[in-house]
Amino acid sequence: MASLLDLRRRIKSVKNTQKITKAMELVAAAKMRRAQERLLAARPYADEIAGVTEELMRRSSGHRHPLLQVREVRRRCLIVITADRGLAGALNSNTIRLALREMNSTPDIPCSVVSVGRKGRDSLRRMGKQFVADVSSYGDRPTLGELLPAMRVAMQEYTRGEVDRVDVVYSQFASAGRQEATVQCLLPIAIPEVASGPAVDFEYEPEARDVIDALLPRYVEAQVYRAVLENIASEQAARMLAMHSASDNASDLIADLTLTANKVRQATITTELMEVVAGSAAG
Amino acid sequence: MPEKLKVELVTAEGRVLSEEADFVVVPGKDGELGILPHHISLLTPLKPGEVKVVNDGNEEFLFVSGGFVEVLPNRVVILADAAERAEEIDEARALEARQRAQAMLADNRSGDAVAALERAVFRLHVTEIRRRRPTRSGPKN
Structure with missing residues (x-):
């Protein structure tokens, strides 16, 4: 049996760990709220861009923008969005696993990777995947500008014909209790069919196709940006949950160790008493 | 009462x-x-520059570095690439960006460098306007 001193030392160390996990839980909860707010704040822009793009596509179906071209898929590209930091439960490994499954589903087609976030970058690099771009260390509050390079590279690869399909893998934020790794096709752009609202007769300046040329990249950017924001919200939610159960486990462990420590203490006292009694009886 | 636009x-x-x-x-x-x-319904791209909003004789300036404007009869939606309130613009940062852009221009006259320079110049420009003529501070969002 472990000595009393060892047990006390272990209790102390578990208590210290618990303090950290509790603090991390609170921080993650606060950050999750802010991440959710940012997700909401990004919505008006994304909705407007999507609305205008759909409207435009309906009118000028003749124009084939390079980002709309559907080609036979010979090479693919995955944008893998993960967190920069771990200690977020199975969040990152779920995303990475989904990304790998996606790659293995088409084993004959070479697949390149654009990584957003350190965790995905590191583990995919260890597996020897081919990278075309990386944007990591984006923090809790990335601006579109910080993430833009990743999207630019993916779009360039597509327009140059280096890849024939681009997907995004990220963790969708369903609720504080549920995050799901998701794959979404980014390129070629599939404009969702919408029930036509009151059609607005827009004038275009200089011309409809010029407007489309400028609009489509931003449509793609808005989609990726939203995915990153969702991933951040998911990250914080997952961390909050993971740290909550870690704190609970620490409580259990402390209770266990305390019980053992008390037993050891009592056993020692009993033994000492017996010795005293035996000694006085002999004397 | 005259009709208003929603911006x-x-x-x-x-x-x-x-x-x-x-x-x-x-x-x-x-x-x-x-x-x-x-105004007739209109959709057009924007270039880096300033947006001026006039209401009851008050003028407000905002910087946009590009984007789109969607004009509907009584509503104007500006989809800006990066919009900042003029007082928020960090002059030092803009100057630094300008120097960087100029250095880039010196060895390579690429489109990106030209755009970066254009943006930097306009940022400074808006900041100057702000300094010369302080207008009312905008509504807090």
């Missing part, structure tokens, strides 16, 4: 401005566009 300025990061106005000027790709109520 909205949104960026990918959030809504920057949403208010009534009599008159709006935006930096259209082919030149400045002044928009009054009942």
Whole structure:
């Protein structure tokens, strides 16, 4: 049996760990709220861009923008969005696993990777995947500008014909209790069919196709940006949950160790008493 | 009471401005566009420059580094690439960006460098306007 001193030392160390996990839980909860707010704040822009793009596509179906071209898929590209930091439960490994499954589903087609976030970058690099771009260390509050390079590279690869399909893998934020790794096709752009609202007769300046040329990249950017924001919200939610159960486990462990420590203490006292009694009886 | 326009300025990061106005000027790709109520519906890209919002004689300036404007009869939606309130613009950063862009221009006259320079110059320009003529501070969002 472990000595009393060892047990006390272990209790102390578990208590210290618990303090950290509790603090991390609170921080993650606060950050999750802010991440959710940012997700909401990004919505008006994304909705407007999507609305205008759909409207435009309906009118000028003749124009084939390079980002709309559907080609036979010979090479693919995955944008893998993960967190920069771990200690977020199975969040990152779920995303990475989904990304790998996606790659293995088409084993004959070479697949390149654009990584957003350190965790995905590191583990995919260890597996020897081919990278075309990386944007990591984006923090809790990335601006579109910080993430833009990743999207630019993916779009360039597509327009140059280096890849024939681009997907995004990220963790969708369903609720504080549920995050799901998701794959979404980014390129070629599939404009969702919408029930036509009151059609607005827009004038275009200089011309409809010029407007489309400028609009489509931003449509793609808005989609990726939203995915990153969702991933951040998911990250914080997952961390909050993971740290909550870690704190609970620490409580259990402390209770266990305390019980053992008390037993050891009592056993020692009993033994000492017996010795005293035996000694006085002999004397 | 004269009719008003509803002006909205949104960026990918959030809504920057949403208010009534009599008159709006935006930096259209082919030149400045002044928009009054009942303007024809229009969709056009923007170039880096300043957006002027006039309401009851008050003028407010905002910087956009590109984007789109969607004009509806009584509503103007500016989809800006990056919109900042003029007082928020960090002059030192803009200057630094300008120097960097100029250094880039010196060895390579690429389109990106030209755009970066254009943006930097306009940022400084708006900041100067702010300093010369302090207008009322915008509504807090």
